[in-house]
Amino acid sequence: MSARQVEPQIAAVHPRETSALFGHREAETALLNAYRSGRIPHAWLIGGAAGIGKATLAYRMARFVLAHRNPGAPDVQHAATLNVDPSDPVARHVAAGAHGGLLTLERTLNDKGVMRTVITVDETRETIAFFGSTAAxxxxxxxxxxxxxELNPNAANALLKVLEEPPQQSLFLLVSHAPARVLPTILSRCRKLLLRPLATDDVVRAAAQAANVAVDDPALAEAAEAAEGSVARALTLLGGDAVKLHQRTAALLATLPRVDPRELHALGDALGGSDRVALAAFIDSIDRWVSERLRADEANANANLPRLARLAEVWEKINRTARDTAEYNLERKPLVFSVFGLLAEATR
Structure with missing residues (x-):
């Protein structure tokens, strides 16, 4: 689950509309050098923690390739970055989601207007038509x-078929918050590009631009410090007492599998009845804690695999419960008890 699933009060600009990239200079240079070599791998997996700029980098690369079709051209060979002027027709079309050379697969609304939890196979099959039709x-x-x-299993297999036989002049940019959990057959067909969390100064500058606040705003500095390199997390924490709520939740998580009902009651009261910023901060804290443990266990050759499976399953249940709570504005205290009950059971 990412911060986008429970919207904070300050809404981040969609990556397709974001022209600036903060940090990640080495990753940007790697993409640029691969493109101007004329032998760029057809698929890249851009991995790293949520909210650090992976999708922003992907759209930045897409704009550059679509605006500079010939990798051997002088303007490409002498380019210092992947920047494309926002006034360029390609940049404007990408920002509007209307460029004929770009297809984006992401979760969409269902017939009832509710955000789907996965990317479906029907949506993924659009890639076959996209790469097989006459170019617009x-x-x-x-x-x-x-x-x-967020690809469901059938969707992942549909994408794999296209990756196995990529058309000429095709480029796939796959964003992942958890690269170790991506289907191995997909991983094997991608060049990995792993991004590190941003420096706090970069988080401050990026969040200031996204939220239209001054870079020297004390609240922004506090949020950026607690965000651990994630702009999305800083934006989530930029409101009310969100930073303190995050710290309070983290302290309770540190006591698992032991839980104190009195502290859970107090945390439920702190979430309030309709404060979306507080709810987003709580869910983001849970998401970060579970993600860190899953990554640690996946990297450990002696990991307790049954416990890892239980924790992953619990994570999915928490995702669903949190989305329902936000969507239907349900009581927050039952969510707190449910989340900590599930995590206590999974970590015993």
């Missing part, structure tokens, strides 16, 4: 998957 524009075709973690 000359040159490259780019597919961004944001995120590959």
């Amino acid at each position: 524009v000359e040159g490259w075709r780019v597919c961004i998957v944001d995120t590959v973690d």
Whole structure:
């Protein structure tokens, strides 16, 4: 689950509309060098923690490739970055979601207007039609998957079929919050590009631009310090007592599998009845805690695999419960008890 699933009070700009990239200079240079070599791998897995700029980098690469169709051209060979002027027609079309050379796969609303929990196979099959049809524009075709973690099994297999036989001048940019959990057959067909969390100064500058606040705002500094390199997390924490609520939740998580009902009651009261910022901060804290433990266990050769499976299953249940709570504005205290009950059971 990412911060986008429970919207904070300050809504982040969609990555397709974001022209600036903060940090990640090495990753940007790697993509640029691969493109101007004329031998760029057709698929890249851009991995890292949620909210650090992975999708922003993917769209930045897509704009550059679509605006500079010839990798051997002088303007590409002498380019210092992947920047494309926001006034460029390609940049404007990408920002509007209307460029004929770009396909984006992401979760969409269902018939009832509720955000789906996965990217469906029918949506993923659009890639086959996209790469197989006559081009609406000359040159490259780019597919961004944001995120590959959200493909259901059938959708992942449908994407794999396209990756196995990529058309000429095709580029796949797969965003992932948990690269170790991506289907191995997909991983094997991608060049991995892992991004590190941003420096606090970069978080401050990026969040200030996204939220239209001063870079020297004390609340922004506090949120950025607690965000651990994630702009999305800083935006979530930029409101009310969200930072303190995050710290309070983290302290309770540190006591698991032991839980103190009195503290859970107090935390439920602190979430309030309709404060979306507080709810987002709580869910983000849970998400970060579970993610860190899953990554640690996945990297450990002696990991307790049954416990890992239980924790992953619990994570999915928490995701569903949190989405329902936000969508239907349900009471927050039952959510707190449910989340900590599930996590206590999974960590015993």
